[in-house]
Amino acid sequence: MIILEFKAYGKKHQYLAIEEAIRTVKFVRNSCLRLWIDNRGISKYDLNKYCRVLAKDFDFASELNSTARQAAAERAWSSIARFYDNCNKKVSGKKGFPRFQKHCRSVEYKQSGWKLSPDKKSITFTDKKGIGKLKLKGTWDLWRFDKKQIKRARIVKRADGYYVQFCVSVDVKEQLKPADATVGLDVGLKDFYTDSRGKTEPNPRFYRTGEKRLKFYQRRVSRKKKGSTNRKKAINRLARHHLSISRRREEHAKRLARCVVRxxxxxxxxxxxxxxxxxxxxxAKSINDAGWYQFRKWLEHFGQKFGRVTVAVNPAYTSQNCSDCGEVVKKSLSTRTHICQCGCQLGRDHNAAINILNRALGTVGHTGTWVIDPNPCGELTSTLPDSGLVEQVGSLKQESPRL
Structure with a gap:
């Protein structure tokens, strides 16, 4: 399953229609959530039936396609199911009780309510919201896929415009020749990562480099009168710069992960x-700017795509243990060189990367994504609730068009 994204172009009245459709989706989702709060114990199918009741009671809800209303109800049920799942797993802290949505940025259709042009360069939404025909611009070859493979179409609003996403059911696995190499990665703030061979990848620090410009746009927002058109324009300009930074960070993590896995x-x-x-x-700011989560997410995705083994290792004592003799050498964060009595002298991150690789080599012969816990028995522990290690990253479906 992959997601293909295109920039959508239309006229002003079409954009207003998209905004109205998004507001209707938010209304349906919040109404379904209110029904669940007032009537505990109802199922997912009860929420889908309630969409028909909303369409009869409210004219603006009936104008939206029925499958789009069902998709909105599914959004409400996903938050409810996640809450129940966290309660059953006894997750520490807040369990994520479903909340009413204040901001909504997308409307999703299933296999009805929209129609692609024969050349697949435009899409027409046929419900009564009046969105109409939108031109599509992108680098994906959508004509290669049959319409039956497209399971859903989604309109997404971002700071720089509107986008149309297609969820396509297709096998993305590729077979590569064996590389006869293994590697351990230790992520950090000074360098983005250091591998077990001693090679380092510089940390680009996208947010830090763009922070000066962000402060400039933020000052322009604060100087505008609240509720004015100029303030909305200044907010949009600030949001577009934030979006540019996040896109560059995501693309950087994606390209590095693909290169490492291949x-x-x-x-x-x-x-x-x-x-x-x-x-x-x-x-916190430096950790979020590094994008470790995005890097791991893409590592696991490309590991599944190319049939490579990706192993998540418990990071405990990887920096303190000697990679040569195994002796514990305590050091603070400011100590960047590992020096052991056995004569081993390496960079702190290089030593940690070797320890990470050594812990992961016990999974040779297994494919997929594993989480390794260095217990005395040397057993493999997957990401189950009783394993002590909670799975952090789900599978990823979206790729860059240039990959």
Whole structure:
């Protein structure tokens, strides 16, 4: 399953119709959530039936395609199911009780309510919202796929315009020749990562480099009168710069992950809980700017696509243990060189990368994504609730058109 994204072009009245459709989706989703709060124990199918009741009671809801209303109800049920799942797993802290949505940025259609042109360079939405025909611009070859393979179409609003996404059911696996190489990766703030061969990848720090410009746009927002048109324009300009930074960070992580996976048969990395790491307010900005989560997400995706082994290793003591003799050499974060009594002298991150690879080599022969816990028995522990390691990343479906 892959997601193809195109920039959508239309007229002003069409954009207003898209905004109205998005507001209707938010209304249906929040109404379904209110029904669940007032009547605990109802199922997913009860929410789908409630969409028909909303269409009868409200004219603006009936104008939206029925499958789009069902997709909105599914959004409500996904938040409910996630809450129940967290309660059953006894996740510590807040369980994520479903909340009413304040901002909505997309409307999703299933296999009805839209029609592609014969050349597949435009799409027409046929419901009563009046969106009409939108031109599509992108680098994907949509004509290669049959319409039956397109399971859903989604309109997404972003700061720089509107986009149309197609969910296509297609096998994305590729077969590569064995690379006869394995690698361990230790991510950091000074360097983006250091591998077990001692090679480093510089950290681009996209947010830090664009922070000066962000402050400039933020000052322009604060100087405008609240509720004015000029303030909305200034907010849009600020949001577009944020979007540019996030896109560059995502593309950087994507390209590095693809290169690493293609050139190695086994890739080992740390099973970091970024959500917990950013609680350190001194390092939170730098950690978020590094994009470790995006990098791991793409590593696992390309590992599945190219049939490579990706292994998530418990990071405990990878920096303290000696990669040569295994002796514990305690060091602070400011100590960047590992020096052991056995004569081993390496960079701190290089030593950690070797330890990560050594812990992961026990999974040779297994394919897919594994999480390794260095217990005394040396057993493999997958990401099950009882394993002590909670799975952090789901499978990814979207790729860059230039990959």
């Amino acid at each position: 050139s190695n048969d086994l890739v080992a990395y740390e099973d970091l809980r970024v959500k917990n790491l950013v609680k350190n307010h001194c390092l």
